[in-house]
Amino acid sequence: PIRIAALVGVAATSPDLHLLRYIARELIHDPSDQVVSYVSSFFREMAKSRHPCFTDLAHNLENTVPLWNGVHRLDREPGDADSRFILTDTYIEKHDYHGVVQTSIIMSEDSYLPLSINYAKKDCISGFCYDTLTLTYQGYGIDRVYAAMVSPRPGKKQSLWNFFGRRRTPRGAEEHQRLDNSLPITPRDFQPISAFLKLSVWGHRIRTYDIGHTLSNLLSDPSQIGESLTHTLMSYLQRADDTKLFFLSPVMVVATPTDLGFPAFLEMKQTNFLYTNRHPAVFAQDEDTIQAEFRRHYMLDTYQYTYFGFGLPYNQAYVGVGYERRLALSLPIHVKASYDMKSHKLRLERPLTSLPLDVLSYYFKPYAAIGYYNDSISIEDYGLATSYNDEELIWRNKTYATDQLGFGYDVKSRLFAKDLKKSLHHFWYDMDFAQKGFYLDVNPFWHPRYLSLQLVPAEKDATNT
Numbered sequence: 304p305i306r307i308a309a310l311v312g313v314a315a316t317s318p319d320l321h322l323l324r325y326i327a328r329e330l331i332h333d334p335s336d337q338v339v340s341y342v343s344s345f346f347r348e349m350a351k352s353r354h355p356c357f358t359d360l361a362h363n364l365e366n367t368v369p370l371w372n373g374v375h376r377l378d379r380e381p382g383d384a385d386s387r388f389i390l391t392d393t394y395i396e397k398h399d400y401h402g403v404v405q406t407s408i409i410m411s412e413d414s415y416l417p418l419s420i421n422y423a424k425k426d427c428i429s430g431f432c433y434d435t436l437t438l439t440y441q442g443y444g445i446d447r448v449y450a451a452m453v454s455p456r457p458g459k460k461q462s463l464w465n466f467f468g469r470r471r472t473p474r475g476a477e478e479h480q481r482l483d484n485s486l487p488i489t490p491r492d493f494q495p496i497s498a499f500l501k502l503s504v505w506g507h508r509i510r511t512y513d514i515g516h517t518l519s520n521l522l523s524d525p526s527q528i529g530e531s532l533t534h535t536l537m538s539y540l541q542r543a544d545d546t547k548l549f550f551l552s553p554v555m556v557v558a559t560p561t562d563l564g565f566p567a568f569l570e571m572k573q574t575n576f577l578y579t580n581r582h583p584a585v586f587a588q589d590e591d592t593i594q595a596e597f598r599r600h601y602m603l604d605t606y607q608y609t610y611f612g613f614g615l616p617y618n619q620a621y622v623g624v625g626y627e628r629r630l631a632l633s634l635p636i637h638v639k640a641s642y643d644m645k646s647h648k649l650r651l652e653r654p655l656t657s658l659p660l661d662v663l664s665y666y667f668k669p670y671a672a673i674g675y676y677n678d679s680i681s682i683e684d685y686g687l688a689t690s691y692n693d694e695e696l697i698w699r700n701k702t703y704a705t706d707q708l709g710f711g712y713d714v715k716s717r718l719f720a721k722d723l724k725k726s727l728h729h730f731w732y733d734m735d736f737a738q739k740g741f742y743l744d745v746n747p748f749w750h751p752r753y754l755s756l757q758l759v760p761a762e763k764d765a766t767n768t
Contacts, residue, residue: 340385348390393737442498540584578602599636663756717753
């Protein structure tokens with residue numbers, strides 16, 4: 304892992320062609336198969352990239368990879384037991400957007416289980432790069448858990464060869480010693496168990512899970528692995544959790560002079576709020592019925608403000624355009640389950656006592672505005688002039704499934720009518736998955752959008768009093 308990390312560090316320094324070709328030549332005779340597999344896959348994947356940020360590195364690697372032609376060790380694709388680097392990138396020249404997904408898998412020399420897995424999704428928009436999502440796993444000694452789960456554990460002392468009741472002659476001490484000397488099998492020494500799972504969103508560490516402690520408990524008694532897993536799951540479900548996370552990403556103000564004499568500035572702000580409320584699960588048994596109840600509430604709220612304008616120093620004012628975007632997602636989960644052991648029937652209930660319930664709210668509002676440095680008249684007092692008219696929007700309001708479920712879905716939306724069919728066709732058929740995510744998230748054309756999802760009570764049956 305140290306040598307692989309050194310390669311990643313060298314690649315980040317924009318190495319020249321001479322250094323890359325030197326690494327490629329030394330790799331042919333490198334004794335470590337894992338280093339050879341990772342470096343060769345890294346060179347080949349980066350050589351395929353066509354993003355402008357990787358142009359120099361990709362061009363140098365294109366002239367480096369041919370050094371391995373005819374080398375059987377470097378011709379094959381990395382297998383499941385080999386370390387490897389996987390790169391998937393998307394570049395939209397029209398909007399100057401680059402999305403990349405990097406997956407690094409580092410394997411061990413003596414194990415089929417990985418030592419480290421890193422999944423990173425990055426987005427670069429107009430020269431600014433964001434670490435959208437990063438998921439990292441590091442684990443040592445996990446082979447001990449794998450061996451405890453799949454290794455043979457004989458439960459009977461009878462010989463499998465005793466088909467017809469004839470017992471096998473027991474071996475003496477000398478024969479046992481002779482077999483041990485001819486088959487010197489020693490148990491494998493495992494490293495101490497250590498495993499962590501780290502989650503980062505927008506460059507901020509959200510949570511670190513110590514899964515090594517949980518796995519260590521499974522080895523306390525290998526014969527009770529099933530009971531240990533059940534106990535661990537029950538203790539996790541009965542644990543209360545109330546987590547609130549708030550952070551800013553990004554917060555940026557860039558000002559630059561122009562030839563016109565008016566300073567130009569770009570201001571970006573984004574707030575993020577994550578909330579988790581997990582009630583302890585309730586388990587009860589009433590005669591022949593087992594009951595369980597789960598209550599959870601997950602919430603995500605992001606708000607972004609972007610403004611580009613020019614300063615007017617002679618009257619301490621500024622004028623420009625911008626947009627506001629907000630996404631609020633609320634997922635309350637309340638489930639009751641009961642199981643009748645006599646009739647073997649399972650009943651599920653989804654109580655919804657606080658209808659109507661807001662689940663999703665999203666809007667994107669482009670506008671033009673003017674303000675003053677001395678705060679004599681704020682933007683709110685002056686008013687925001689939208690860049691569209693209400694007549695240019697398509698309004699839709701429809702309720703679904705009110706006569707089928709115990710509740711219904713009330714969906715409200717507003718979309719920009721101009722070239723809507725053409726935009727939808729381009730979205731569904733001409734974009735890949737990464738480009739679709741960019742189009743929905745960034746909205747490069749600044750089209751006004753509004754979407755609301757609400758749970759409403761079901762319709763009443765007029766024939767049922």
